[in-house]
Amino acid sequence: MxxxxxxxxxxxxxxxxxxxxxxxxxxxxxxxxxxxxxxxxxxxLTSEQSLLTNGYTLWPSEWSLDGYRYLMDLKEQLLQSLFVTVTVTVVGTLINTTFTSTFAYAISRSDFVLRKFFTIACLITMLFSAGMVPNYIVMTSMLGLKDTIWALILPMAISPFNVIVMRTFFKRTVPDSIIESARIDGASELRIFGQIVLPLAVPGIATISLFAALGFWNDWFNALLYIQSDNLIPLQYLLMKIQANIEFMTQNASMGSALSSGAEAIPKEATRMAMVVISTLPIALSYPFFQKYFVSGLTIGGVKE
Structure with missing residues (x-):
């Protein structure tokens, strides 16, 4: 050999x-x-007694649905909060993706005169913030959005970080020659963006959409600031309130016999973990549906000589 x-x-x-x-x-x-x-x-799925006796184990001695049963007692409020969260996530993601992609496309074009000004303005908002008090005054006094569903959407309607990500994606993925050819053929900027740029930018759009959806789904701070109506409470904020009520009943169980018996009957650890499952599982199941778009569109289109 x-x-x-x-x-x-x-x-x-x-x-x-x-x-x-x-x-x-x-x-x-x-x-x-x-x-x-x-x-x-x-x-x-572990019983509270098993957790107290054996601690956390991979195979508990006693299985139980007490944590989920406790939450099912609040199913009406849970379903209402889930509906609010899904609505905010879907509408907010569409708005965020639209604003982010159009802004990023504008500042990614070399022939846009004010691209440097708007890029610097975007970077400044990433580094500096007016603070919670001015934001609250603007949302409540100037815009009058307190206790409305828009108070959960508009504060995150655009993401400066995603703008920078999409700006880089547009500059590297969308050749100037394709856009110039479309302009020569008489296509408007809106038509170029909708029919040429977006099909090439599917992976980037899918990525920022997933980031935006995750942010809207996990948001609870805006609800804490602006929402008072029980019908507009999102799921994450409701679960935090349930957790706070459980801790309050546990810490103050010695105040009275009724409160003590009520606190002892609550499966505290199982309920905490059940809340984590309820808040995490839906968004985790959405990842496979987004994953296929991360690689699609990378080889679509090109400049033909």
Missing amino acids: SKKKIQSVGVRSFGKKADIFFNVFLAIFALSCVFPFVFVIIIS
Whole structure:
């Protein structure tokens, strides 16, 4: 066997070993990411007595749905809050994606005269903020949005970080020659953006949409500031209030027999973990639907000579 053949065999053997090593490494890493959430689900299905006796275990001695039953007693408010959260997430993500992508596209074009001014303005908002008090005054006194669903959407209607991400994506993905060709053919800027730029920017749009959806889904601070009506409370804020009520009843159980018996009957740990599952599972299940768009569109289009 010649020297070159021996070297090629050695390279292939090393390549196979390296593939096996990295596959095993990535599998272990993936399991380490999934395991905490699986463990939370197990704890949420564990009886309170088993948790007090044996602590946290992967296979509890007694399974129970008491945590979920406790939350089901509040199912009307939970469903209302879930509806509010889904509405805010869907509408807010559409608004955020629209504003972010159009703003980023404008400042990504070299022929836009004010691109530097708006880019600097976007960067300044990333580094500096007016503060909570001016934001509250603007939302309540000037815009009159207190105790409305728009108070949960408009504060996050645009993300400066996502603008910078999409600006870079547009500059690297959308060739100037394609846009110039469309302009020569008489296409307007809106038509260029809708029919040429957006199909090429599907991965970037999907990425910022996922970031925006995650932000709207997990938001509770705006509800704390602006929402007083029970019909407009989002899911995350409602779960925080339930958690606070459980802690209050637990810490003040010695104040009276009725409060003490009520606090002892609450599956505290299982309910906490059940709230984590309820608040996390829907957004976690949406990841596979977004994932396929991350790579689609990367090779769509191009400049033909």
